[in-house]
Amino acid sequence: MKIAILPGDGIGPEIMNQAVKVMNALGEKFETETVPVGGAAYAEQGHPLPESTLKVAKEADAILFGAVGDFKYDTLERSLRPEQAILGLRKHLGLFANFRPAILYPELAGASSLKPEIVSGLDIMIVRELTGDIYFGQPRGMREAPDGPFKGSREGFDTMRYSEPEIRRIAHVAFQAAQKRSKRLTSVDKANVLETFQFWRDVVTDVHKEYKDVKLDHMYVDNAAMQLVRAPKEFDVVVTGNMFGDILSDAAAMLTGSIGMLPSASLDANNKGLYEPSHGSAPDIAGKDIANPLAQILSLAMMLRYSLAKTEQADRIEAAVKSVLKQGLRTVDIYEAGTTKVSTTQMGDAVVKAL
Amino acid sequence: MKIAILPGDGIGPEIMNQAVKVMNALGEKFETETVPVGGAAYAEQGHPLPESTLKVAKEADAILFGAVGDFKYDTLERSLRPEQAILGLRKHLGLFANFRPAILYPELAGASSLKPEIVSGLDIMIVRELTGDIYFGQPRGMREAPDGPFKGSREGFDTMRYSEPEIRRIAHVAFQAAQKRSKRLTSVDKANVLETFQFWRDVVTDVHKEYKDVKLDHMYVDNAAMQLVRAPKEFDVVVTGNMFGDILSDAAAMLTGSIGMLPSASLDANNKGLYEPSHGSAPDIAGKDIANPLAQILSLAMMLRYSLAKTEQADRIEAAVKSVLKQGLRTVDIYEAGTTKVSTTQMGDAVVKAL
Ligand SMILES: CC(C)[C@H](C(=O)O)[C@@H](O)C(=O)O
Ligand SMILES: CC(C)[C@H](C(=O)O)[C@@H](O)C(=O)O
Numbered sequence: 233m234k235i236a237i238l239p240g241d242g243i244g245p246e247i248m249n250q251a252v253k254v255m256n257a258l259g260e261k262f263e264t265e266t267v268p269v270g271g272a273a274y275a276e277q278g279h280p281l282p283e284s285t286l287k288v289a290k291e292a293d294a295i296l297f298g299a300v301g302d303f304k305y306d307t308l309e310r311s312l313r314p315e316q317a318i319l320g321l322r323k324h325l326g327l328f329a330n331f332r333p334a335i336l337y338p339e340l341a342g343a344s345s346l347k348p349e350i351v352s353g354l355d356i357m358i359v360r361e362l363t364g365d366i367y368f369g370q371p372r373g374m375r376e377a378p379d380g381p382f383k384g385s386r387e388g389f390d391t392m393r394y395s396e397p398e399i400r401r402i403a404h405v406a407f408q409a410a411q412k413r414s415k416r417l418t419s420v421d422k423a424n425v426l427e428t429f430q431f432w433r434d435v436v437t438d439v440h441k442e443y444k445d446v447k448l449d450h451m452y453v454d455n456a457a458m459q460l461v462r463a464p465k466e467f468d469v470v471v472t473g474n475m476f477g478d479i480l481s482d483a484a485a486m487l488t489g490s491i492g493m494l495p496s497a498s499l500d501a502n503n504k505g506l507y508e509p510s511h512g513s514a515p516d517i518a519g520k521d522i523a524n525p526l527a528q529i530l531s532l533a534m535m536l537r538y539s540l541a542k543t544e545q546a547d548r549i550e551a552a553v554k555s556v557l558k559q560g561l562r563t564v565d566i567y568e569a570g571t572t573k574v575s576t577t578q579m580g581d582a583v584v585k586a587l
Numbered sequence: 588m589k590i591a592i593l594p595g596d597g598i599g600p601e602i603m604n605q606a607v608k609v610m611n612a613l614g615e616k617f618e619t620e621t622v623p624v625g626g627a628a629y630a631e632q633g634h635p636l637p638e639s640t641l642k643v644a645k646e647a648d649a650i651l652f653g654a655v656g657d658f659k660y661d662t663l664e665r666s667l668r669p670e671q672a673i674l675g676l677r678k679h680l681g682l683f684a685n686f687r688p689a690i691l692y693p694e695l696a697g698a699s700s701l702k703p704e705i706v707s708g709l710d711i712m713i714v715r716e717l718t719g720d721i722y723f724g725q726p727r728g729m730r731e732a733p734d735g736p737f738k739g740s741r742e743g744f745d746t747m748r749y750s751e752p753e754i755r756r757i758a759h760v761a762f763q764a765a766q767k768r769s770k771r772l773t774s775v776d777k778a779n780v781l782e783t784f785q786f787w788r789d790v791v792t793d794v795h796k797e798y799k800d801v802k803l804d805h806m807y808v809d810n811a812a813m814q815l816v817r818a819p820k821e822f823d824v825v826v827t828g829n830m831f832g833d834i835l836s837d838a839a840a841m842l843t844g845s846i847g848m849l850p851s852a853s854l855d856a857n858n859k860g861l862y863e864p865s866h867g868s869a870p871d872i873a874g875k876d877i878a879n880p881l882a883q884i885l886s887l888a889m890m891l892r893y894s895l896a897k898t899e900q901a902d903r904i905e906a907a908v909k910s911v912l913k914q915g916l917r918t919v920d921i922y923e924a925g926t927t928k929v930s931t932t933q934m935g936d937a938v939v940k941a942l
Binding site: 310313315319345346347350366367369370372373374377379380382385386387388389390391392393394395396397398422424425426427428429430431432453454455457458460461462463475476478479480482483485486487489491 | 665668670674700701702705721722724725727728729732734735737740741742743744745746747748749750751752753777779780781782783784785786787808809810812813815816817818830831833834835837838840841842844846
């Protein structure tokens, strides 16, 4: 089993160190290769996703990814910015199915900005399509407006598009995820305005015929954003497109107040996947040994479960994380009076010990 | 001063009745004309926005709009559905500047799903561009995918586009709104992924040169969705495109827990405007005399302030609404133990009395 390790920028390297420590403590042999990505790769090799990094990622059975992005690179032209690395990996590797759980650990109920009764026990799975939509749709660019009331003016434009096979495969993934949970699926679209998402709704409705044991609801994206705030526990599995999924999965993660705890998986058609924390690279706190490594460590657990079929090892890691929380250990982002503040390294060590 | 009254569907007519009662109690003469819109217009005349309704709206100085939409019309083809009426009015009347306040009344602090300390005193103004973006961009439709990995498959597609003059005019409106408030403006985009919104960011940055007294921040839409949940009071004025504005303004409204209280204004270049509650037509509770009429009544106040320059009358209505809240009167959506539950009609009567 070959694992590609891509620490990236900001807090990426320091939280990745903790995840690697945990991996090594599992008592199994994994073949790993560590390569630069994002700003770190640009600084070294002039490109955020160098050929050599892409090659290692392609040849691996799974990819453990840290985070990319730093203020330093904000003024680069877009194609060289760190975020292009993650977009490129998704596209080149065909990682179309993004799983983003939003789970509130009982010990961290106080961290949420929502009232405890609204969020306690929250456990949502957002399934976001990740290789289509307006993220990649061609044509896109700058031009003179070819028509309309501002014909001749300079304009920026992008194309939203979803084809039937793209919608079908993510719908299958989402229905199957729902079958393993509460058998409820909410498909989020904007069918009242967008042709793309009217088609999305039609195709999801059609795929539903093969999953009659799952209860399917359709919801407009604006309403979904409202219901997430009002009564998030009414959701179980949510499936949506790339753009809406970007917004809603971040909102859902933030409902827990502990985005530093949330892993994610991005899978291709064969369960090969890239695993990364839901939070970003947080360059403002990088190098201070204060970042929360648990999302990275839980991403490792997700990798073991989804791509490497090592359920037992995944269970062990997740149990160890729960145990350190029970012990009252907290990095600063989830610290509350009455708990023990620990550093990134101390948190990693505590998880290793709890294994 | 001519006012077009478009009650629409669902709870629209009953809340509009209350607003009209309040208008009549102001002791001024307004020339009004009431015309059908949405499902009601379709049922009567076969189209959600009949020529005759559009004509009355065009000739008026301001439009007071209720709400459109009902389950009954969900199976109609898209061009005949009630929502097309509001999209058509925006486009035909050039109502490009949508103001959506998210205000939490102190008396209603308990209604929010967020902790009181996170939302008490919340007062955000979302300025949403309303006639451009992927809502109206051509081309759009269904076709065989012309290229890409799914070439030849059926696909739905839409075009996101913003031209420089469109971005400029909404930016001016937003900077001016910020000047009248705390002089802070957050522009929300997705410049890291979309050409349209990289251009948006560039143009907003350029317009900023004319408003050096305003502090401008740029924020990605996914981060904005998170920050709205985490710390909404850090926002003051927010400006964004049509699609992102649809999602974020609904999320922001729901933070207050009292969307039944929130009005909105959609203005053209000359401050002619359409005024409507932020909530929808709620067909499930229509005709029961339980809907909250205050958003409709506050929309009337916004109309007097923005389009009719009747500041004093607007102030009177807003003071009357505060007074009924202080008296403890509540429709069912904002009811809490210890307050007095009232019907739609009773709430309207109470506002008239408090004038
Ligand atoms: C960094 C950015 C391009 C990316 C996205 O928009 O997909 C990020 O927000 C995410 O959700 O992984
Ligand atoms: C009804 C719908 C077309 C509309 C929109 O998406 O703009 C509504 O959600 C709104 O925000 O006014």
